[in-house]
Amino acid sequence: KGRAAAGTTFRVGGFPMSGNSATWDFSAGIMATANNTTVTISGYNSGVVFAGVPFISTPSVIVTLNQGECYVVAGYTNTPANITGFIGALVQSNNPIVLNNGNLLGNITNSGGGQDIGIDQSVPVNKIGQQYILIEGNGSPQTEIPIVIAHYNNTDIFVNGNPVPIATINAGQYYMVPNANYQGVCNQNMHIRTSQPAY
Numbered sequence: 001k002g003r004a005a006a007g008t009t010f011r012v013g014g015f016p017m018s019g020n021s022a023t024w025d026f027s028a029g030i031m032a033t034a035n036n037t038t039v040t041i042s043g044y045n046s047g048v049v050f051a052g053v054p055f056i057s058t059p060s061v062i063v064t065l066n067q068g069e070c071y072v073v074a075g076y077t078n079t080p081a082n083i084t085g086f087i088g089a090l091v092q093s094n095n096p097i098v099l100n101n102g103n104l105l106g107n108i109t110n111s112g113g114g115q116d117i118g119i120d121q122s123v124p125v126n127k128i129g130q131q132y133i134l135i136e137g138n139g140s141p142q143t144e145i146p147i148v149i150a151h152y153n154n155t156d157i158f159v160n161g162n163p164v165p166i167a168t169i170n171a172g173q174y175y176m177v178p179n180a181n182y183q184g185v186c187n188q189n190m191h192i193r194t195s196q197p198a199y
Helices: none
Strands: 007-011 025-032 037-042 060-065 070-076 090-106 116-121 131-135 147-149 155-159 167-169 174-176 189-194
Touching (some): 025 037, 025 060, 167 174
Antiparallel strands (some): 007 090
16 A cells, blocks of 8 residues: 555454454554554453463553564464454554554354455554445355444444444444445445544
């Protein structure tokens, strides 16, 4: 996403996975653009267990990076809190950073049979909007589900022009919009509007 990806405040995205697996995972990779960049990751479930050497005693991670250095956190869904507990985590820094996040291997269905990569480079909070148009992909209805993540409390979610919100969520919470809201015959689409900027 080029320069649009750099910022100081982000929310983490990814699949709210349904299964217990030692191979399904979440990950977030952070790269600093300046020396002496302090990065704080917070707002995730205190039961989340990160892969690698155990080092978490409180529900936050603070690291200092220099320009071009990266820091990666990841966890597997064989820990119950890891299934959804890292979605919506808050990433903040004193200098611009870039964030790649999601799932290297994940599944949001209850079948447990499929798995896919779901990683993207995020934009910071000051670049997110309030209106999105989504086009349904070629997956099954169980996997083609939009996920809205709030950065602000009392974020109303409106679908396809309906004046009544389908849900209201608070900072760090997410909502999965049911697939049945896609409309049209071919290349079905969905319009999502939020009362405040959201992912």
